[in-house]
């Protein structure tokens with residue numbers, strides 16, 4: 001569905017400054033995949049998405065999207081993809097249903113097909129009751145669902161979502177996701193999204209591509225990334241200095257922190273290491289628990305920095 005080779009974008013800001021926003025990205029995304037692109041601010045996520053959706057031309061490298069080259073056959077690509085950008089805006093005073101139909105007509109659907117498609121999407125995204133409301137009267141969550149509906153009006157097989165849930169409250173985020181998942185199943189779509197929300201990438205995406213400084217630094221399932229790169233954190237309270245050498249002796253122990261209150265140590269297999277520590281520590285141990293890693297721990301292990309400035 002998507003293949004990129006050495007995809008690169010430089011922005012020349014002035015004579016002295018060039019921003020290397022995307023530095024040679026290679027990606028292969030197959031039909032039906034749901035991929036989350038994760039990275040800190042300025043990592044190059046939006047720039048990559050804008051190249052894949054033909055909105056800006058690459059400086060170097062190639063990208064094939066839905067079977068067509070993004071530069072040589074931009075119109076073909078556009079016909080086959082949907083794109084929901086950050087803060088899309090439907091026309092303000094239009095009625096919700098009319099707006100969807102107009103968008104369908106822009107994509108070349110005849111009047112009847114546009115009307116049918118609008119009805120289908122309103123129903124699928126739980127907006128049917130709101131078809132006669134003005135776009136401006138929708139809540140943030142409803143508005144975002146309308147954006148998704150607009151992205152889907154021409155029945156694309158590939159949908160790009162740039163931070164679909166930013167600015168929504170947790171309930172609306174969950175609700176939007178229910179709808180996205182349902183649409184995906186119903187229309188057998190491939191979905192590529194960017195997100196700042198680690199938990200969202202973790203629970204919703206089958207595959208996470210982590211981008212930093214314009215490069216892909218990791219690409220796998222969330223579970224594999226965590227197992228491979230981060231490991232479990234063993235947190236024990238008790239006599240820290242006495243526990244420290246015991247913790248260091250655990251299989252795969254690393255990143256030991258010792259305080260008066262206890263220790264923290266990273267291990268490959270927390271549930272296996274925990275009873276070993278309990279057995280060895282005896283009275284020196286008060287409490288012990290295993291914390292499973294997050295994608296933030298993965299990013300930290302890869303870069304030494306934290307991912308969550310904005311989430």
Ligand SMILES: Nc1ncnc2c1ncn2[C@@H]1O[C@H](COP(=O)(O)OP(=O)(O)OP(=O)(O)O)[C@@H](O)[C@H]1O
Pocket residue numbers: 011012013019020021039040041042043044045046047048
């Ligand atoms: N038109 C432009 N001109 C100059 N620099 C740009 C332009 N667009 C993006 N950049 C720069 O390119 C880099 C990548 O930006 P991009 O928007 O792709 O990051 P991002 O990962 O999507 O960030 P965010 O999570 O904040 O949306 C940043 O340093 C940004 O300032």
